[in-house]
Amino acid sequence: GSCATAAISSCAYNPTADYAINVDKAKTWGLELSSRAQLARDWAVKAGYTWTHSEVIEGGRKNGQLANTARHIASAQLDWTPSSQWRLWARGEYRSKSPRFSGAYDNLSAANKAVFDAVGDIKGYALFHLGGSYQVNKRLSLNASIFNLFDKDFRKYQQVSINGTPTWVNSYFQGGSSVSGVTQAGRTFWITANMKF
Known part of the structure; x- marks a missing residue:
């Protein structure tokens, strides 16, 4: 919601702020x-694929899709086991673009419209x-x-002016507060040892 059009008690501290509102109802289905x-x-070799469709329903009418719900997610992995001691693998994964906000564009707050106009939906990506x-x-x-492996850079930010305040928005996730939305890591190395007692 927007404090400018539908104020709640916390708007007294910032009359130009937006606040989160749960959707009335949502449906998801897929394969x-x-x-x-x-x-x-x-x-x-092993592979997986997920197709998801989502629907937001507000006031008894369809109103777009759920935020951050990719329509297509796929993965494939090749395993090589040359001996009983060694196992090597290579994996690829794909996630299609996702709606940045829940609901239809026409029903977004002015701030969310400004963000969407600047960066659009959450971008899809492939990783290996x-x-x-x-x-x-x-x-x-x-x-x-x-x-x-190929160090996909998820640090693509763009500055957007929201109510005169410069705000940084990421192409690959939607952050709404200090606890939502995280920039994915670049190339990461893991070395572990497992000991059974």
Whole structure:
């Protein structure tokens, strides 16, 4: 909601602010598929796909889609197990664009319209990862992974003026407060050891 058009008690502190309102009702439905196939003795592939449709209903009428709900999400992973001790894998994942805000554009607050006009929906992306594990003995295994192998840069921000205040908006997520929305990491390396007692 907007303090300028529908004030609530907290608007006394900032009469130009926006505030969150839950949608009246929302529906989601879709399809999820997954499969795994052994390509050869040492090689296997697995893949998954999710199709999701969402609908916001306010005042008994359809009013757009739910925010941050990608229509398409897909992943595929290739596994190579050359021995009982070694396992290596490569994985790719894709997430299509998502609505930035819940509901139809015409029903957004002036601030949210300014954000949408500047950056549009949340952008889709593809990521690739590599990893492997080595079983040292029955109790100890070592693992290493590289996430976001090609170092996809999620730090794409644009400055938008909202009620005269400069605000930074990200292309890949919608932050609404200090606790929502997070910039995804660039290339990340993980090394772990697992010990069974």
